[in-house]
Amino acid sequence: MTMQLIETLLNGLLLGGLYGLIGLGLSINFGTMRVVYLAHGDLIVLAAYFLVVALVPLGIPALVAAAIVVPVLFAVGWALQRFIVGWSLGRGILPPLIVTFGISMVLQNVLLLFATADARTLQTSLASSGVRLGSITVPTVRIIDFAVGVGCLGLLLAILGRTALGRALRATSDDADTARLMGVDPRRMYAVAAGISAATGAVGGVLLSATRTFYPTTGSEALLVAFEVVVVGGLGSLTGTFLGGILLAMAQLLAALWPGPSYSQVAAHVVVLLVLVFRPQGLLPRTAP
Amino acid sequence: MTEPLLRVDGLAAGYGQLQAVRGVSFEVAAGEALAVIGENGAGKTTLFHSICGLHAASSGEVVFGGERLRGTPAHDIVRRGIALVPEGRRIFPSLSVDENLRVSEDQQRRRTGARRWTRDRVYQLFPDLRAAAQRGGHQISGGQQQMLAIGRALLSEPRLLLLDEVSLGLSPAVIKVLYQALAAIRADGMTLVFVEQDVRRSLAFSDHLVCLHKGTVRLARPSHGSSVDEVRRAYFG
Amino acid sequence: MTAARLARPLRAVITAALVLVLALCPVWGGDGARSTLIVFAYYAALAQMWNLLAGYAGLVTFGQQLFIGLGGYTLAVGCERIGLGVWSAFALAAVVTGALAVPVGALTFRLKGGYFAVGSWVIAEIFRLSFGNWSYVSNASGMFIRPARSVDPWLLYYVAIGLLLGMVALVVATLRSRAGLGLMAIRDAEDAAAGLGVHVWRVKLLAFVIAAAGTGLIAALITVQTPFIQPNAAFSIEWSAQVSFMAVVGGLGTVEGPIIGAAIYVVLQHRLGGSGAIHLIVVGAVSVIVMLVAPRGIAGLVRDRWGWTLFPVARRPPVKADRAP
Numbered sequence: 001m002t003m004q005l006i007e008t009l010l011n012g013l014l015l016g017g018l019y020g021l022i023g024l025g026l027s028i029n030f031g032t033m034r035v036v037y038l039a040h041g042d043l044i045v046l047a048a049y050f051l052v053v054a055l056v057p058l059g060i061p062a063l064v065a066a067a068i069v070v071p072v073l074f075a076v077g078w079a080l081q082r083f084i085v086g087w088s089l090g091r092g093i094l095p096p097l098i099v100t101f102g103i104s105m106v107l108q109n110v111l112l113l114f115a116t117a118d119a120r121t122l123q124t125s126l127a128s129s130g131v132r133l134g135s136i137t138v139p140t141v142r143i144i145d146f147a148v149g150v151g152c153l154g155l156l157l158a159i160l161g162r163t164a165l166g167r168a169l170r171a172t173s174d175d176a177d178t179a180r181l182m183g184v185d186p187r188r189m190y191a192v193a194a195g196i197s198a199a200t201g202a203v204g205g206v207l208l209s210a211t212r213t214f215y216p217t218t219g220s221e222a223l224l225v226a227f228e229v230v231v232v233g234g235l236g237s238l239t240g241t242f243l244g245g246i247l248l249a250m251a252q253l254l255a256a257l258w259p260g261p262s263y264s265q266v267a268a269h270v271v272v273l274l275v276l277v278f279r280p281q282g283l284l285p286r287t288a289p
Numbered sequence: 290m291t292e293p294l295l296r297v298d299g300l301a302a303g304y305g306q307l308q309a310v311r312g313v314s315f316e317v318a319a320g321e322a323l324a325v326i327g328e329n330g331a332g333k334t335t336l337f338h339s340i341c342g343l344h345a346a347s348s349g350e351v352v353f354g355g356e357r358l359r360g361t362p363a364h365d366i367v368r369r370g371i372a373l374v375p376e377g378r379r380i381f382p383s384l385s386v387d388e389n390l391r392v393s394e395d396q397q398r399r400r401t402g403a404r405r406w407t408r409d410r411v412y413q414l415f416p417d418l419r420a421a422a423q424r425g426g427h428q429i430s431g432g433q434q435q436m437l438a439i440g441r442a443l444l445s446e447p448r449l450l451l452l453d454e455v456s457l458g459l460s461p462a463v464i465k466v467l468y469q470a471l472a473a474i475r476a477d478g479m480t481l482v483f484v485e486q487d488v489r490r491s492l493a494f495s496d497h498l499v500c501l502h503k504g505t506v507r508l509a510r511p512s513h514g515s516s517v518d519e520v521r522r523a524y525f526g
Numbered sequence: 527m528t529a530a531r532l533a534r535p536l537r538a539v540i541t542a543a544l545v546l547v548l549a550l551c552p553v554w555g556g557d558g559a560r561s562t563l564i565v566f567a568y569y570a571a572l573a574q575m576w577n578l579l580a581g582y583a584g585l586v587t588f589g590q591q592l593f594i595g596l597g598g599y600t601l602a603v604g605c606e607r608i609g610l611g612v613w614s615a616f617a618l619a620a621v622v623t624g625a626l627a628v629p630v631g632a633l634t635f636r637l638k639g640g641y642f643a644v645g646s647w648v649i650a651e652i653f654r655l656s657f658g659n660w661s662y663v664s665n666a667s668g669m670f671i672r673p674a675r676s677v678d679p680w681l682l683y684y685v686a687i688g689l690l691l692g693m694v695a696l697v698v699a700t701l702r703s704r705a706g707l708g709l710m711a712i713r714d715a716e717d718a719a720a721g722l723g724v725h726v727w728r729v730k731l732l733a734f735v736i737a738a739a740g741t742g743l744i745a746a747l748i749t750v751q752t753p754f755i756q757p758n759a760a761f762s763i764e765w766s767a768q769v770s771f772m773a774v775v776g777g778l779g780t781v782e783g784p785i786i787g788a789a790i791y792v793v794l795q796h797r798l799g800g801s802g803a804i805h806l807i808v809v810g811a812v813s814v815i816v817m818l819v820a821p822r823g824i825a826g827l828v829r830d831r832w833g834w835t836l837f838p839v840a841r842r843p844p845v846k847a848d849r850a851p
Contacts, residue, residue, distance in 0.1 A: 030640075038588075084814065087818050097586050097588075101770065105809060109810070113804070167391055167392050168396075170388075174383050179381075180362070181367060182393040183367040186364075223644075224644070266652055269652045272645075273633065273649075280636045
């Protein structure tokens with residue numbers, strides 16, 4: 001029984017890498033622009049579709065295709081922000097919500113139209129292979145999820161912490177008007193942030209395609225996961241978001257153990273409720289990186 | 290007569306029905322120091338924000354180095370050579386002191402030609418900051434924040450430096466240090482427009498003064514030869 | 527600046543004429559017109575409730591489907607399991623949703639802005655998943671409401687119209703009350719409102735409860751009309767998508783806006799065939815375009831251009847006309 005528990009927790013930790021990754025993009029956008037990007041989940045799924053339905057059938061090896069998807073999604077995220085969402089800023093909370101929600105609807109249904117409602121997944125040998133750790137077997141995919149997740153988090157923290165772009169982004173997020181006084185153009189920063197967010201999401205999308213099946217509607221699911229991860233982790237902290245992902249994944253997998261598999265989805269939602277009631281500021285406070 | 294570096298002409302700006310600046314005009318020659326005096330609510334901050342592009346003016350004109358500025362976005366105005374040290378310092382709290390400086394310095398990377406201001410030079414001007422370089426922006430004292438705000442502004446290589454409320458809330462010792470630094474900056478050839486609540490100090494440090502009251506210019510004259518009383522009378526309308 | 531207003535008697539005449547046309551539907555219309563108008567009526571009523579929250583209280587929510595599902599299921603359970611009459615179940619639906627709005631509001635109000643919007647969605651999801659796993663309500667396969675089949679369709683029609691008028695009256699009454707002034711003050715500047723002594727939390731909760739109860743009641747109607755209920759449809763995010771479209775396109779922060787928006791939506795539905803992908807793409811795209819180009823919607827445009835308004839209660843709409851530079 002304890003072995004099962006440890007196996008579940010370990011799997012949760014690793015799957016949490018994917019969840020955390022999915023949440024990072026939302027966190028970046030909210031941190032910079034104070035906008036909850038309701039289209040974030042659909043961008044993740046768009047990446048997955050682009051990979052599985054467009055690139056892979058052309059015969060491009062999965063890894064190369066993944067390397068193509070990420071910059072393409074950066075461009076998509078950048079363009080959406082620059083030409084559409086950016087124009088909804090500065091007028092209160094409603095316009096960006098309606099606009100990103102509208103984009104989400106359009107994306108989901110365009111995918112439905114062109115890629116149909118069939119279940120999709122990335123066929124790889126990874127799906128069935130596992131790694132033995134003592135008496136526990138862990139799916140290889142999960143290990144990759146975690147490694148890539150941690151890697152992305154590290155990369156983002158490095159960009160934010162050590163580069164000129166990162167400093168400009170953080171300054172804009174602190175105080176956009178004063179950033180302007182330094183010569184920073186907030187609109188450019190928002191577009192770059194949205195691009196980075198989409199690119200991070202694309203990595204998540206690639207992993208998602210390898211981890212499970214997906215549909216056009218998976219975008220909404222991904223958005224809710226991202227949202228919950230950010231709320232649990234603490235608004236404004238990337239590391240917190242990542243930890244939130246781990247916590248939620250663990251909660252889900254534990255709930256599948258007990259009370260049962262049909263409760264695993266609700267479990268994550270309930271954890272968020274509990275966080276809201278008992279620790280509304282989330283795991284890590286704002287001042288953490 | 291040579292063209293002034295900055296010319297503000299009939300500038301009006303405000304918030305809907307509430308016009309904080311109502312037809313302000315003045316000129317600043319290159320290398321000069323102009324003191325802007327006025328009580329709270331006289332329109333000083335709105336005036337500065339309108340010159341810098343943070344606030345859209347409703348009418349009037351701002352001409353800097355011969356170029357019209359109205360309508361230019363704030364980050365472009367910085368590139369053209371105006372830097373503002375804002376009221377309340379507005380230090381970036383999640384960046385360190387050094388990073389605060391770097392944000393400004395980074396934006397000047399693509400500038401060709403000699404750089405007059407580097408981080409090193411700022412630290413020489415304000416040794417206190419060097420000691421605090423790695424501390425968080427929100428963790429330093431008010432005086433250090435003001436030094437940092439000035440340093441940040443200098444790093445954008447301005448030709449004109451605007452300072453909104455230089456000494457507000459600071460101790461006399463710190464104010465002294467600040468003005469010494471400002472004197473050095475001025476000796477370097479910088480043009481200054483500054484807001485200072487202490488009328489005596491404003492007169493001592495400036496070449497000209499402008500007194501604002503309820504959004505209009507009530508007094509504009511050379512500082513040399515103006516008395517504190519004359520100014521105080523204009524100040525209170 | 528004086529806006530040319532439609533004179534009071536003219537407004538009364540126009541409203542009365544519209545109501546008369548609706549009331550005489552059995553005379554000029556057949557079953558098709560009736561069904562369409564019922565759908566229009568409940569959409570318009572739902573949009574009114576959403577508008578009360580988003581357009582007046584500044585509470586943008588993507589979780590109203592919680593109360594749609596709850597109201598619908600209360601009716602279903604009331605009729606099928608408890609043995610209530612259809613109309614008693616109606617009343618119960620409003621009571622249950624109104625009551626549940628209190629803890630839900632208390633919890634979600636801890637979230638601000640966009641997080642409140644998605645947080646309410648999460649709670650709706652919890653209910654969707656839970657109801658799907660609850661044998662008492664037949665899990666995900668849903669329930670059929672047998673007593674609903676014996677309700678006269680024209681009676682249902684008048685109930686629907688009555689509900690719409692009732693919701694409009696409720697919104698107007700709320701906005702003209704003291705609480706209503708408080709609401710709009712909160713929407714415009716929450717901190718300032720608090721400083722003026724407005725009990726921000728209480729006023730918001732009141733609006734939330736009213737909107738929930740209203741939504742629950744409308745949901746009961748929808749369920750009787752169908753007369754089938756199923757968790758994935760009842761608690762679906764699509765409700766929020768539709769309702770937000772109607773309120774935004776019609777005109778947020780106005781009373782006639784949601785009605786206009788619902789009319790447009792119903793026409794769109796007819797043209798583009800139900801809720802297919804193309805329909806939703808158009809809905810999404812139009813929402814985006816309207817929000818960017820004409821943020822005050824159609825009613826807002828009319829008001830700005832000619833100063834006309836049917837229900838002069840709205841003050842400044844919730845979207846600022848000039849953007850921060």
